[in-house]
Amino acid sequence: MRRAFRSPRGFMRGRMTTQTRHNTLYGLIFVSPWLLGLLVFVIYPILASVFFSFTDYSIIKPPAWIGLENYRYLFVEDKLFLVSLSNTLYYAAIFVPLGTVVCVGLALILNMKVKGMAFYRMVFYLPSIVPAIAGSMLWLWLLNPQYGLANELLRLLHLPRLGWLSDPRWAKPSLILMSLWGVGGGIVIFLAGLQDIPEHLYEAAELDGASSFRKLIHVTLPMLTPSIFFSLVMDLIGAFQYFTAAYVVSGGSGGPMDSTLFYALLLYRNAFSYFKMGRASAMAWILFLIVFVLTYLLFRSSDRWVYYGGAER
Structure with a gap:
């Protein structure tokens, strides 16, 4: 009997x-803990929340299918839902653009070549690493209407005292002020963007006789648009998830007069105070759709104003 001849090329291909199979198997073995965690702690909760949003589920009793009733109730009967959505939109509409302007302005100042600038950068970044609860407690003291430092400064300036967090008219502006205090992370992003702008662009602008303001408008800001776009997207997503400070300053009640009842706070109350998991799941998916649509619109608009160096437009 003749033995089948196997060429060296075929032998190497077999090896x-x-x-490759062994490498794939070993890779799957090593990545399996992460995959298991992804399935158990991410994918399963997402799918479960979709199902629960169509049910009457309160943890104590098994979920009962009710179709779109949770969504109908939120939009038609639940007045607090619309209040929380309005508060969140107010916060996002003011904080997102204002926070971006403040970050860009401070980054421009901190990008100056001045002795000791590293210290000032540290000072402005420090609030962003303070735990949210600790920072909120600090601001509760600063904005206390009776003995807070903010009203003491107003008194020294012979200005009327403000109710701050205890006044429905000033509660949301106070929370926006608190959020602006912690924009150190955004400043770092814009600082990195500023230092990445090629110097020859400024030199060319100077040769054309451009003033400092014109260099800012025609060189700095256009080259900074990728960082601005990233900041807008992240701040928008974060604004709709705003929770910790509102919970701390109001004790979870959303007061005074529901002026700090943000969307995430109402969602939390439905889930863990009233144990209405089905309604909370419906709120979560409504929030996802709102953020998705707004983020999509931002991405669609980015082609018109975001400049990536070297990219064709």
Whole structure:
């Protein structure tokens, strides 16, 4: 009987195929803990929340299918839902653009070549690493209407005292002020963007006789648009998830007069105070759709104003 002849090329191909299978198997083994965590702690909760949003579920009793009733109730009967959505939109509409302007302005100042600038950068970044609860407690003291430092400063300036967090008219502006205090992370992003702008662009602008203001408008800001776009997207997503400070300053009640009842706070109350998991799940998916649509619109608009160096427009 003649033995089948196997060419060296075929032999090597067989070895490579076996080695590839072994590598794939080992890779799956090593990545399996992460995959298991992804399935158990991410994918399953997402799918479960979709199902629960169509049910009457309160943890104590098994979920009962009610179709779109949770969504109908939120939009038609639940007045607090619209209040919380309005408060969140107010916060996002003011904080997102204002926070971006403040970050860009401070980054421009901190980008100056001045002795000791590293210290000032540290000072402005420090609030962003303070835990949210600790920072909120600090601001509760600063904005206390009776003995807070803010009203003491107003008194020294012979200005009327403000109710701050205890006044429905000033509660949301106070929370926006608190958020602006912690924009150090955004400043770092814009500082990195400023230092990435090629110097020859400024030199060319100077040769054309451009003033400092014109260099800012025609060189700095256009080259900074990728960082501005990233900041807008992240701040928008964060604004609709605003929770910790509102919970701390109001004790979870959303007061005074529901002026700090943000969307995430009402969602939390439905889930963990009233144990209405089905309604809370419906709120979560409504929030996802709102953020998705707004983020999509931002991405669609980015082609018109975001400049990536070297990219064709």
